[in-house]
Amino acid sequence: MNVPLHGDDAAPATRPNLPENAPDDAPDDALDTAALVSASADLLDDLRAQAPLVQVVTNSVVTNVTANVLLALGASPAMCDVPGEAGPFARVADGLLVNLGTPHAEQRAAAxxxxxxxxxAGTPWVLDPVAVGSLPVRTQLAHALLAHRPTVVRGNASEVLALAGAGAGGRGVDTTDTPEAALPAARRLAADAGSVVAVSGPVDVVTDGDRVVRVHTGHPLLTRMTGGGCALGAVMAAFAGVARRTGRTPAQAALAATVAYTLAAERAARAARGPGSFAVALLDELDRLRGEDVRHRARVSAGAVVVPALEAEDAR
Amino acid sequence: MNVPLHGDDAAPATRPNLPENAPDDAPDDALDTAALVSASADLLDDLRAQAPLVQVVTNSVVTNVTANVLLALGASPAMCDVPGEAGPFARVADGLLVNLGTPHAEQRAAAxxxxxxxxxAGTPWVLDPVAVGSLPVRTQLAHALLAHRPTVVRGNASEVLALAGAGAGGRGVDTTDTPEAALPAARRLAADAGSVVAVSGPVDVVTDGDRVVRVHTGHPLLTRMTGGGCALGAVMAAFAGVARRTGRTPAQAALAATVAYTLAAERAARAARGPGSFAVALLDELDRLRGEDVRHRARVSAGAVVVPALEAEDAR
Amino acid sequence: MNVPLHGDDAAPATRPNLPENAPDDAPDDALDTAALVSASADLLDDLRAQAPLVQVVTNSVVTNVTANVLLALGASPAMCDVPGEAGPFARVADGLLVNLGTPHAEQRAAAxxxxxxxxxAGTPWVLDPVAVGSLPVRTQLAHALLAHRPTVVRGNASEVLALAGAGAGGRGVDTTDTPEAALPAARRLAADAGSVVAVSGPVDVVTDGDRVVRVHTGHPLLTRMTGGGCALGAVMAAFAGVARRTGRTPAQAALAATVAYTLAAERAARAARGPGSFAVALLDELDRLRGEDVRHRARVSAGAVVVPALEAEDAR
Incomplete structure (x- = not known):
């Protein structure tokens, strides 16, 4: 594995980086993505071996599916979201997810x-700013949480645009924007918060602000089950915990999480009759997925964030 | 479609009506139900085309299945139940469900x-008064909510009896009464609150106070999965939103929701080994159900509320 | 059925007992376990006939699966956990579960x-002290609840050790201890709280302080779905309600619950492709399970708690 690896603790800058050995031009891109896929495969196997303890502070709709997704992957979920316990637990957990879907008062304090x-404590943590923008309580909370520099910010395009101050947010959990359209906002957010930003969509994107990786696996049925996106945030927290222990970057963790999760979704969709059987099959497939599957079946592409269309945006 | 349609906004009275073109005697009933079924079929297709945004304030047990049922039907669920967000959201949502299953303090305020x-704002909304009657917190809340004139009240027979002041409520979520026995209470409730009242049971009934429609599709397995009834309330909110946009009545929305949901349940039961596989198949069948299925497979009957047995009750 | 039966109300001591007719030596053990299995089988059939009303105060992750497990067994779940309602309801419920998984302020008051x-009121109740030990809020609550003498305490080995003051608790919901290692602590806890103590693990144990019964059915997939343990607590509350009505002991209720639940799990695992399909099949199998199945397929063994390894522990 020829990817330069450095944990976020070891890195001089607070911003965790994607591999920098590949130039921005196309020819070397194949090599770059092969290394990214290889690291993702290794991280998945490491996750199963290490069973990271993942603290989950999430909305009331998806607690169950989130815990089941983590269990299926071999992680150990703990929905510890009570003030007085949430802080101490975050010091010993391997990773933390804070999802703002139903931010009741006690959960806001716990978050x-x-x-x-x-x-x-240096525990990697993921912020999922569900439906920020138009809804005031969570929007205020999201900005307060950004000050604690989430390791990864994960959302759909509208949420990333809203959090970066570039949009008004979607209507609820919907998104009317594409991940590509959110890339400039994601880049700014990554720079401002020192976070990796992962944007879900038909093609998922992960960026550390400098480089962007696109994940082409997945299936639309993920949008037809509740928690399809929210659970991915918890998976990222699990992978981030493993990455930290194994000297890999948060960006690689976010990528590995997206690759594993969307690959399992793709396989689940084959056996599904509809969204009900898909949600069941997703857990079965997450349980069966191994690094070898990721190595042979992942479909990712990499590039620099700064592409012509974005330069214009940046110039404003 | 020869059903006279009028939205609740356009109607001079606040009480939304079922079609009045059919006389109360039997001969024309066939025509009447055909029109009702046809409108239900159209509403289902309209729902898929419009993807209404449905705000859900519901109990902690059924949030997940409720969201999944809405997604399977093509609606867009948003569990927005935090004070400070619940009000603004209700102004932009297409429909709202308020379910009283686990009425914690913040959720009461949000409701x-x-x-x-x-x-x-004129957003249609559905009240599901889970287990009202003997339990004081939710009973008080239910009466406070009735003052805001829910578009539809949906419950089992015991809940409708209790809410109308005609019974003590069931024990918890159980019902020991039949929808037919609750019809006089439903009628009074419809008149007092200006609401459509939908009562779940082996045969579901929907009434606007003047007329009653019975839905004969369904399956007992719906009572063996949690949320089987609660999710129907959210489906009614989705249909009510579509009905409002398309100039149909709330009564037709409640009917269409019941018909679609129970028909999907009937189909799901065929493939199910038990309540676990039934709940999965229900989502798959809701996803597959189209207006055409409703048109050909719905089994409804219509009549006036005032039938001999009820006249005696009314005379008291 | 030659098992001496006495309800906890009728018993002179507050500690409900396992059958005492079998001496501690091995030869009569076969007879003893046959009687225990027979009583478990009868209790399952009684449960389906009586449909006990089970009040559930549990964590936000497992409400749905807990309700579905109870419904599949034929019980009637009611998630009544709002202050002002939780107390009155506990007086009319047949059984109560208090699970400390996500102990928010209102739920603590309701518990x-x-x-x-x-x-x-004499309503049998089950305490599930999820993750007690290191987490302060729930640990304090668990000790306050112990003063109300739970009928059954159900947990994993780390939780039982922590609650008995013999361990620091696991990390979250994990356990790093075995039920056998927790037996001395379970025995003390049973004596101090006047409770039956049930410890989940590869081999589950149930003890009333004097005797111990081991349940050898089950499947590791129960640990790969969230709520696999928590739902068993609710099942114990259902069985305890039926046991009280039929003059059987809480220890027999805890045993019958464990036997029925783990037997259904064993059957579900046969048809499962992974943890997703297992959770679905578990509900289907709980629905299908009858006393006859328990009678022919249960695998339990019984003995005295005081075995050489424990005597040494007791001597400290």
Missing amino acids: LEAATAARE | LEAATAARE | LEAATAARE
Whole structure:
């Protein structure tokens, strides 16, 4: 594996980086993505071996599916979201997800407590700013949480645009924007918050601000089951915990999570009659997925964030 | 489609009506039900085309299945139940469900906020008074919510009896009464609250106070999965949103929701080994159901509410 | 059925006992376990006939699966966990579960209210002290609840050790200890709280402090779905309600619950492709399970708690 690896603790900058050995031009891109896929495969196998403890502060709709997704992957979920417990737990957890889907008062306090502790303890944590923008309570909370520098920000395009101040947010959990359209906002967000930004969509994108990786696996049925996106945030927290222990970057963790999750979804869709059987099959496939599957079946492409269309946007 | 259609906004009375073109005697009933079925079929196809945004304020047990049922039907669920967000959201949502299954303090505040905003903005909303009667917190809340004139009240017979002041409520979510026995209470409730009242049971009934429609599709397995009834309330909110946009009545929305949901349940039961596989198949069947299926397979019957057995009750 | 039966109300001591007719030596053990299995089979059939009303105060992750497990067994679940309702409900419910997985403030108040009322009214209740030990909020609550003398305490080995003051608890919901290692702690806990103690693991154990019964059915997939353990607590509350009505002991209820649940799990695992399809099949199998299945397929063994390894522990 010829990918330069450095944990976020070891890195001089707070911004975790995607591999920099590949130039921005196309010819070397194949090599670059092969290394990214290889690292993703290794991370999945490491996750099963290490069974990271993942603290989940998430919305009331997806707690069950989120825990089941983590269990299927071999992680150990703990929905610890009570003030007075959330902070101490974030210090010992391997990773933390804070999802803002149903931000009741106690959970808001627990989210801030956990994020503060995670930052202090070096626990990698993922912020999923569900439906930020038009809804005031979560939007205010999201900005307060950004100050604690999430390791990864994961959302759909509208949420990333809204969080970066470039959009008004979608209507609820919907998105009317594409990940590509959100790339400039994602880049700014990555730079401002020192976070990796992962944007879900037909083609998922992961960026550390400098480079972008696109994940081409997945299936539309993921949007037809509730928690399809939210659970991915928890998977990212699990992978980020493993990456930290094994000296890999958060960007690679976010990528590996997306690759594994969307690949399992693709396989689940083959056996599914509809969204009900898809959700069941997704857990079965996550359980069966191994690094070898990722190595042979992942479809990713990489490039620099700065492409012509974005330069114009940046010039404004 | 020869059903006289009028939205609740356009109607001079606040009480949304079922079609009145069919006389109360039997001979014309066949025509009447054919029109009702046809409107239900159209509403289902309209729902898939419009993807209504449905705000859900519901109990902690059924959030997941409720969201999945809405997604399977093609609606867009948003569990927005935080004070400060619930009201603003109800103004932009296409429909709202308020379910009282686990009425914690913040959710009670959010429910009132959402119902108030829904009434002001004209957003159709559904009240599901789970287990009202003997339990004091939700019973008080249910009566406060009734003042905001829900578009539809949906419950089992015991809940409707209790809400109308005619019974003590069931024990928890159980019902020991039949929808037919609850019809006089449903009629009074419809008149008092200006709501359509839908009562679930072996044969579901929907009434606007003047007329009653019975839905004969369905399956007992719906009572063996949690959320089997609660999710129907959310489906009614989705249909009510579509009905409002397309100039149909809330009563037709409640009917169409019941017909589509119970028909999908009937189909799901065929493939099910038990309640676990039934719940999965229900989502798959809701996903596959089209207006054409409703047109050919719905089994409904219609009549006036005032039948001999009820006249005696009314005379008291 | 030659098992001496006495309800916890009728018993002179507050500690409900396992059958005492079998001496501690091996020869009569076969007879003893046959009687235990027979009583378990009868209790399952009684449960389906009586449809006990089970109040559930549990964590936000497992509400749905817990309700579905109860429904599949033929019980009637009611997630009544709002202060002002939880107490009154506990007086009329047949059984109560208090699970500490996500102990938010209102739920803590409701848990105490329900446990107090249950004790006063004689409603059997089950305490599941999820992740007690290192997490302060729930640990304090667990000890406060113990004062209300739960009928059954159900947990994994780490939780039982922590609650008995003999361990620091696991990391979250994990356990790093075995039920056998927790037996001395379980025995003390049973004596101190007057409770039956049930410890989940590869071999589950149930003890009333004097005797121990081991259940050898089950499947590791139960640990790969969220709620696999938590739902068993609710099942114990259902069985305890039926046992009380039929003059059997809480220990027999805890045993019957464990036997039925793990037997259904064993059968579900045969048809499962992974944890997703397992969770679905578990509900189907719980629905199909009858006393006859328990009678022919249960695998339990019985003995005294005091075995050489434990005597040494007791001597400290």
